[in-house]
Amino acid sequence: MTAVYTGKDRRYTGEAVDITYDVKRCIHAEHCINHLPAVFDKDRRPWILADAAAADHVAAVAELCPSGALHYERKDGGQQETAPAQNVIRLRHNGPLEIRGDLMIEDTTVILQDETRAMLCRCGVSQNKPFCDNQHREIHFEPVDPAPSGSQEPGALGPGRLQIVARHNGPLELDGPVRIVNEAGETIFVGQAAILCRCGGSSRKPFCDGTHERIAFTAE
Ligand code: FES
Structure with missing residues (x-):
């Protein structure tokens, strides 16, 4: 539940x-x-x-x-935190997904609503999935992230909530406007939906390629 x-x-x-x-x-x-x-x-x-x-x-x-x-x-009438204008996922070098935006994150056990910041595991071994717990350091996670695509216009992304669903034994499904950038901030994806690897095994990271089934990845 x-x-x-x-x-x-x-x-x-x-x-x-x-x-x-x-x-x-x-x-x-x-x-x-x-x-x-x-x-x-x-x-x-x-x-x-x-x-x-x-x-x-x-x-x-x-x-x-x-x-x-x-x-x-x-409590002093000052500005409360607001979500940034765009949802951005940064691929941390040899690390997790750093996400900022108007976020809703859920898996089969928890739902986190109205979040603005999160670090999600993409190496597959966190003991606190879907969140990162620094286990990527222990396993020396060294993914090869894609080169930036010149076709992605920086301004081509509108506002809106990004829903992130961590599928049981499977990937992260994104629904909503999102930009994905590499560690240097170069855009590699802009769109309204994507499926990202969180098992660590995909050969086309950060996207899922179905490897999670072959390696019998388990996650709530
Ligand atoms: S979750 Fe890693 S390949 Fe699908």
Whole structure:
């Protein structure tokens, strides 16, 4: 049965802003610690002090979190986080899919609605699928990503929600406007639908080629 998942159970309350933290989705990018150590200090308890900086600064740094582990809720009337104008999937070099946009993500067990940031596994071995847990480093995942296509116009993508469905034992099905770029930000795909490999075995990454069936990939 699919359960609604927010990952916002851990809440660090401040006067002007609350910060929520999802430890399961954190992949230790450490933008928070590096950019705002007064608020985020992994050696302190509690490790987040929401009031230790201006709310605008807290919000800006929380939005740097690529996995979506960190979010914030302004209580001072300031701007809440909004989805970017376009949905963009970046193929992290030898790593996961970094996704920013107006997102809905689901598999057979969870549904994550109204998300703006996520890191999804594409090496096939995460223990926290569909999310990345850095296992790609352990297996030395080194995919060959396609060269950019000159036919993809940068402005040819409209707004709208991107629905990402992680199929049981299968790929990620995308439904909605999306741009896929390589690590350098060069566009390799623009469209309204795509099927992406998450087993790690496709010979035409980032797209699925059916290899998941041959290798008996298993995922909820
Ligand atoms: S999910 Fe990897 S080939 Fe289909």
